[in-house]
Amino acid sequence: MPDGSDLDGKELLTLVRKGRSPFEGVWNVDNLIRKIEEKIDTKATNILYVSKGSNNYGLHLQLPNRAFSRKLPEAEFEAAVYRLLRSEPDMPVSKLLYYRIPVQHAGPRLSPPQDILGRQLFVFEKAEGENNTWRHLDIGQKANLLAQAARIRALLCNFNLSLEFATTWLRERLFEQKPKKFPIPVAPTRSFCNALIKSKIEATIKNIGDMIS
Incomplete structure (x- = not known):
């Protein structure tokens, strides 16, 4: 944010729709949301929150009866991995609804692009569960969470790659x-x-x- 604080995403959709996006001049959030709406044939009603990683943002969108997140990693290979892991019935993998590989603009790079064509785009169906809950769990819940993580790791180790x-x-x-x-x-x-x-x-x-x- 202009004051140096992290954006939590609250009221972001309202700001974007009113042309007051805090990302103005960096990337076009409105264009991104409209592209997602077009591809999954529904309208966003809210942005629940914004998360960030070392090389991605996550916009958690509220859509009619569903929630989705958007990420920016390597496109084709990651999409192929998600499709592959979804073929394993016991593997807890988020459903990939839509993805798009980035497109580089031709010509000299004189200013930041105002569209979203250069950004990788992934839209997932939100999986069950919550993030960042470890500190709030008791000993039994932590043991259960670790057991789930160990089970997922074992499934990956034993996965029969085609x-x-x-x-x-x-x-x-x-x-x-x-x-x-x-x-x-x-x-x-x-x-x-x-x-x-x-x-x-x-x-x-x-x-x-x-x-x-």
Whole structure:
């Protein structure tokens, strides 16, 4: 906020609709909300609160009989992960309603863009539960929460990743430098692991004597 305080989101929708958004000149909240309304065919009635992370904002919208949140992480891969985990019936994963990858404007960067095309957009159905409740729980409730967290972690550790998903995303998720393609098909085998390491080294060093970039 102009006075240096954190925005809690209260009255944000009213301010936005009246053209007095505290984000004016940074990003167009009204455009964002209207895009969400268009994609899920409903109207926002309130913004319950605004949360923030190290690289994202969360706008928790009140919609008729539903609440949604909007986040800004990596788009295509994250959407694919959510779709994959939703296929596991026991996995507690928020339902991804809509996402959009960012678009970069052509031309020189002379001023902050006034639209939202450059922002990744994720709209989720709000899952059950509350955030930041640990300090208010008693010993039994904390033990129950830890048990739930352990169960989720165990489900992730035991999750059987499909070969199709690994084939699609493994090379894409390698950090630079990475091979243009793998010499053999992706498979959970020793041979593929050896080929993966070798191809990664070759992509990094390229020719003997070259500087490692």
